[in-house]
Amino acid sequence: MKKVSCIFIVDDDPITVFGIKKMLKSVAECDDIQIFQNGHEAHEALKERSKTGGTIPEVIFLDINMPIMDGWEFLDELIQLEIKEQIVINMITSSIDPLDHKKWADFKDRCPYPLNFKNKPIFKIEANELGCMGIAS
Amino acid sequence: MPKATALVSQEGTLLDASCSWLKMFGLASFTKGKGPEIFTLFPENIELKQQLKDNLSFTLEHTIKVNYTTLHLKSHFAPWFDEKENVIGTIVQTDDITSETKKQEELDWLHNILETKMEVSKTGWWEFDLKTEELFWCKETKRIHQVPENYLPNAQEAINFYKVGYSRNKASMLFHRVTNNLQPYDINLLLVTYMGQERWVRITGKPLVKNGKIIKVFGTIKDIHEEVMANTRVREHQQLLSTLVDSLPLNVYVKDLESRKILVNKSECNYLGKKPIDLIGKTDFDLFEKEYAQISREEDLQVMKNLTPIIGKETKSVLNGKVTHHLTSKIPYFDLDGKVCGLIGMSMDITHMKKKEEQLRSLNAIAVMQNQKLISFAHIVSHNLRSHSANFSMLLGFLDAEKDPTERLRLIKMLRQASDNLLETLANLNQVVDVNSNTLVIKKPVHLRHAVVKILQEQSALLEHNHAQVTNHVPEQLQINCVPAYLDSILLNLVSNAVKYKSPDRKLQITINALKSQKGIELSISDNGLGIDLNKYGNKIFGMYKTFHNREDAKGFGLYLVKNQIEAMGGSITVQSEVDKGTTFNVSFNEES
Numbered sequence A: 001m002k003k004v005s006c007i008f009i010v011d012d013d014p015i016t017v018f019g020i021k022k023m024l025k026s027v028a029e030c031d032d033i034q035i036f037q038n039g040h041e042a043h044e045a046l047k048e049r050s051k052t053g054g055t056i057p058e059v060i061f062l063d064i065n066m067p068i069m070d071g072w073e074f075l076d077e078l079i080q081l082e083i084k085e086q087i088v089i090n091m092i093t094s095s096i097d098p099l100d101h102k103k104w105a106d107f108k109d110r111c112p113y114p115l116n117f118k119n120k121p122i123f124k125i126e127a128n129e130l131g132c133m134g135i136a137s
Numbered sequence B: 001m002p003k004a005t006a007l008v009s010q011e012g013t014l015l016d017a018s019c020s021w022l023k024m025f026g027l028a029s030f031t032k033g034k035g036p037e038i039f040t041l042f043p044e045n046i047e048l049k050q051q052l053k054d055n056l057s058f059t060l061e062h063t064i065k066v067n068y069t070t071l072h073l074k075s076h077f078a079p080w081f082d083e084k085e086n087v088i089g090t091i092v093q094t095d096d097i098t099s100e101t102k103k104q105e106e107l108d109w110l111h112n113i114l115e116t117k118m119e120v121s122k123t124g125w126w127e128f129d130l131k132t133e134e135l136f137w138c139k140e141t142k143r144i145h146q147v148p149e150n151y152l153p154n155a156q157e158a159i160n161f162y163k164v165g166y167s168r169n170k171a172s173m174l175f176h177r178v179t180n181n182l183q184p185y186d187i188n189l190l191l192v193t194y195m196g197q198e199r200w201v202r203i204t205g206k207p208l209v210k211n212g213k214i215i216k217v218f219g220t221i222k223d224i225h226e227e228v229m230a231n232t233r234v235r236e237h238q239q240l241l242s243t244l245v246d247s248l249p250l251n252v253y254v255k256d257l258e259s260r261k262i263l264v265n266k267s268e269c270n271y272l273g274k275k276p277i278d279l280i281g282k283t284d285f286d287l288f289e290k291e292y293a294q295i296s297r298e299e300d301l302q303v304m305k306n307l308t309p310i311i312g313k314e315t316k317s318v319l320n321g322k323v324t325h326h327l328t329s330k331i332p333y334f335d336l337d338g339k340v341c342g343l344i345g346m347s348m349d350i351t352h353m354k355k356k357e358e359q360l361r362s363l364n365a366i367a368v369m370q371n372q373k374l375i376s377f378a379h380i381v382s383h384n385l386r387s388h389s390a391n392f393s394m395l396l397g398f399l400d401a402e403k404d405p406t407e408r409l410r411l412i413k414m415l416r417q418a419s420d421n422l423l424e425t426l427a428n429l430n431q432v433v434d435v436n437s438n439t440l441v442i443k444k445p446v447h448l449r450h451a452v453v454k455i456l457q458e459q460s461a462l463l464e465h466n467h468a469q470v471t472n473h474v475p476e477q478l479q480i481n482c483v484p485a486y487l488d489s490i491l492l493n494l495v496s497n498a499v500k501y502k503s504p505d506r507k508l509q510i511t512i513n514a515l516k517s518q519k520g521i522e523l524s525i526s527d528n529g530l531g532i533d534l535n536k537y538g539n540k541i542f543g544m545y546k547t548f549h550n551r552e553d554a555k556g557f558g559l560y561l562v563k564n565q566i567e568a569m570g571g572s573i574t575v576q577s578e579v580d581k582g583t584t585f586n587v588s589f590n591e592e593s
Helices: A014-027 A039-052 A071-081 A098-110 A132-136 B019-024 B048-053 B098-121 B139-145 B155-160 B166-181 B225-247 B266-272 B290-306 B351-401 B405-437 B448-458 B460-465 B484-500 B558-568
Strands: A007-010 A033-036 A059-063 A088-093 A115-119 B004-009 B014-017 B058-066 B069-081 B087-096 B123-129 B134-137 B185-192 B198-210 B213-223 B251-256 B261-264 B310-319 B322-334 B340-349 B444-447 B469-472 B479-482 B509-516 B521-527 B572-578 B582-589
Touching (some): A007 A014, A007 A039, A014 B405, A039 A059, A059 A071, A071 A088, A071 A098, A098 A115, B004 B019, B014 B019, B019 B087, B069 B098, B098 B123, B098 B139, B123 B139, B134 B155, B139 B213, B155 B166, B166 B185, B166 B213, B198 B225, B225 B266, B251 B266, B261 B266, B290 B310, B322 B351, B351 B405, B405 B558, B444 B448, B444 B484, B448 B460, B448 B484, B448 B509, B460 B484, B479 B582, B484 B509, B484 B521, B484 B558, B484 B582
Parallel strands (some): A007 A059, A059 A088, A088 A115, B469 B509
Antiparallel strands (some): B058 B069, B069 B087, B123 B134, B185 B198, B251 B340, B310 B322, B444 B479, B509 B521, B521 B582, B572 B582
């Protein structure tokens, strides 16, 4: 069981959020799991934490298709915040659009954080998705 | 007046002569018995000596040169008898026939001229004596009939030379009329010659009247076969050419150096809607708008100056306000001396082809657009359905592993939720498919203001609850051609959208306007609500399941449906918005059905 200080789940679908939370229970120990319905909310929270010196999430589960601010826009904003701490970002989507996969590959190159791409349905959260490998390397 | 006489001895010596005779021969008087030999006076007649010996009467015509002038003389020689009837010499009586001879020569000359003239002009003459019923044909007339020179014609035979049928009937009738009614004639008829050749002749006839009575008919006959045949060939060529030019499915025209039309064919007349007489002498400036006439004139000048044709150029012109397209060719036109004297133009009307091409292009654009819509719809469908099925898989996976009955109940509840979501999505997608598959949407005229009022009444509870102030500026008389159910959906979605995204800081104001423009009817619905940052979301606003405000009831489906419905009716929708100021949706309705 890995201990994680803070996790952000950014998804507008309550069922997916429920699923992720449920799966996390068996692999991680975390007291600070935050749910956001879109990229905008998550970005605001992250900005606030970064400014005030609050806990930066170690892991973010990020949906792509969301209202107001989608996953890609959130990533753009996140990169601009220039947060020093390591964040593992897991993109979770039901999209099988090759365009989304290509976008992910582009972001992977310029994003300073590990960026995983996971197609729904998900049944299990892997260890590297919680940053185990990232820290080791 | 006694005749000039001379007496000649049997030996041929001039014995005595009258003064006039001597003068005629240019002789002075001589001593009796010592006159000159008669033969010296007739140098041309070498046989005279012999003839005198025969003691018979004869006449000679001869000439003599006296004082550089030539006299024509006619001398009669007769034997001279004594009382006992013995021949003792010859009596010569001579007449000066110089003037008669001259006249005869002149006559011969005139006759010759006439003959030549007739031969050259191939005109002969004929004469019919009514009393003797004798018909005379001159040499040329005989030549025209191709009869031998000794041929003796009569009236009936002459008529029978004309070809059976029209020509013979006409010849017979005209001859009858000229003899009976003194009616002259002049006509072209077909003759069958003695040799069996058919030849065209021009014949005339007129009566010669003496003391009010016809005595003769005089006429001419002229061989005009070559002329008639040449003329016929020319007319045949003209006929062929004009039939060809007139029946060509092209506008054909000939212009002179000043670009004035000097020939137009039927197609050109039909195209311009005018008769040939109204087009001859006209230039393009008289027929078309100046701008296009100028282009045409420049083309004409180019062709006539450089002598190079323009072939198959696409041209555009405006005739009576209607745009027409042509495939035009212009070629220089040369006179018989090889000098350019204008141009020949041919143009094919390709207006309908152009129209078809445009239709095809717009159809293609529609097809491309539809295709894009289909692809994007397919993506939406696959994405939305996939996300639901992914949820099912995940939840079922949990359910399989879960032992705790409370937790299981919770999972089942969530599965039901997922199922409801799927059903709703399917219902939405179905609506979109419905809109897009009804390609033959039936449009009806709808009173726009009434339609707006109806929606506002239906939504009155919602509007009142939100303290909305609605201004309906739609003109009273405005009729709109649309699918009524779609119009209701469009109005409902746009009005409820304005309510949904009202500003918490301002009293909601909604303004509905409509006006008829050239493009169709434009409807606008404006609010003073939250507004949208169009730089950020402009291309997504009408996308499916795109929402831009944090609202529970925002599903991102209304505008997507509205856009589909408007486009299904051939219209379009645009949006203007400013954050925290308000939003205006502009809907253009296509009035064509």
